[in-house]
Amino acid sequence: MNNTLSTTDPRTKLISSKLKKEAYKADALIEVLHTAQNIYGYLPIPVLAYISKSLHLPPSRVYATVSFYHFFSLKPKGEHTCLVCTGTACYVKGAQQILEKIEQVFHLKPGETSKDNKLGIQVARCVGACGLAPVVVLDDEVQGNIVSEEFTQTMKEKMGLL
Numbered sequence: 001m002n003n004t005l006s007t008t009d010p011r012t013k014l015i016s017s018k019l020k021k022e023a024y025k026a027d028a029l030i031e032v033l034h035t036a037q038n039i040y041g042y043l044p045i046p047v048l049a050y051i052s053k054s055l056h057l058p059p060s061r062v063y064a065t066v067s068f069y070h071f072f073s074l075k076p077k078g079e080h081t082c083l084v085c086t087g088t089a090c091y092v093k094g095a096q097q098i099l100e101k102i103e104q105v106f107h108l109k110p111g112e113t114s115k116d117n118k119l120g121i122q123v124a125r126c127v128g129a130c131g132l133a134p135v136v137v138l139d140d141e142v143q144g145n146i147v148s149e150e151f152t153q154t155m156k157e158k159m160g161l162l
């Protein structure tokens with residue numbers, strides 16, 4: 001497994017604090033995986049490696065657990081993913097408007113993926129960058145102070161629609 005997980009990514013801090021809260025106990029694996037999936041929208045391999053190392057569990061055990069439960073996903077939903085943070089700070093600063101704008105432009109609601117599998121929309125409760133609210137993670141890039149109009153343009157550009 002690739003072990004690299006960016007230490008500057010606010011999501012890494014959220015996982016670290018969850019691991020700390022669970023006292024790095026191996027039996028907290030499912031709890032921690034839930035947290036990670038809620039933050040990332042799926043379970044990237046470097047995140048699994050990080051969890052496995054932190055809980056002192058063999059990577060094979062972590063991978064087997066993820067594969068066993070159907071609610072865990074190893075793949076992002078859609079070629080491009082847009083995860084809108086709907087945690088308190090982001091909600092107050094307009095997360096709902098971002099979701100409405102996305103729905104208006106791309107005709108997709110949270111949890112949906114476009115028919116051509118180009119774009120998947122997801123929501124998370126907090127991605128750990130509250131100071132930048134409202135926050136969206138577009139293809140693994142955490143973006144803050146989002147203005148919905150401009151953001152949907154950025155999404156189109158990224159998807160090659162402009």
Ligand code: FES
Nearest residue numbers: 085087090129130
């Ligand atoms: S509530 Fe959105 S980053 Fe924390």
